Amino acid sequence: xxxxxxxxxxxxxxxxxxxxxxxxxxxxxxxxxxxxxxxxxxxxxxxxxxxxxxxxxxxxxxxxxxxxxxxxxxxxxxxxxxxxxxxxxxxxxxxx
Amino acid sequence: xxxxxxxxxxxxxxxxxxxxxxxxxxxxxxxxxxxxxxxxxxxxxxxxxxxxxxxxxxxxxxxxxxxxxxxxxxxxxxxxxxx
Numbered sequence: 001x002x003x004x005x006x007x008x009x010x011x012x013x014x015x016x017x018x019x020x021x022x023x024x025x026x027x028x029x030x031x032x033x034x035x036x037x038x039x040x041x042x043x044x045x046x047x048x049x050x051x052x053x054x055x056x057x058x059x060x061x062x063x064x065x066x067x068x069x070x071x072x073x074x075x076x077x078x079x080x081x082x083x084x085x086x087x088x089x090x091x092x093x094x095x096x
Numbered sequence: 097x098x099x100x101x102x103x104x105x106x107x108x109x110x111x112x113x114x115x116x117x118x119x120x121x122x123x124x125x126x127x128x129x130x131x132x133x134x135x136x137x138x139x140x141x142x143x144x145x146x147x148x149x150x151x152x153x154x155x156x157x158x159x160x161x162x163x164x165x166x167x168x169x170x171x172x173x174x175x176x177x178x179x
Contacts, residue, residue, distance in 0.1 A: 020104075023101070024101070028108070031111075038119050046123075046130075050132065050133055066132075069134065076137040077122050077130065078118065078119075080142055080146065081122045082118045084145065084150065085114070085117060085118055085121065085153075
């Protein structure tokens, strides 16, 4: 995953280096950030539902363990879906 | 517009549509296929996800096809919705 900590706003605008190449790179980064955020948001939602019962004063050990496993399983699921969808698209294109 | 930029926009838009659908299907299929998260994704669960993707796309195509048929027979969708 691309890093999403750095700030691209100041440098390019000031030095006037807003060529298409720079714009495209910046857009790609922003898209990657948006996708990461979407993934995290949905993962948090699912894992909270699966792992946290009646909310207590803190996350206990079993809840934390569950959430950690849930994160990995969500990534596995996401990758499985991505592969399956890609296969299906290729099959559909082959038919045309 | 710069043709390089134009192509870039088309390619990235298509990539995004793909990503969005993966997010959506993972979400929906998680509800259908996932019990308690374990140490790994067992093959039965994995098969469920694969089937889920296929059936989701089948559903989407089914809806589009039937919509097309209904429109030919009964006029617009909004007409057939007004009862």
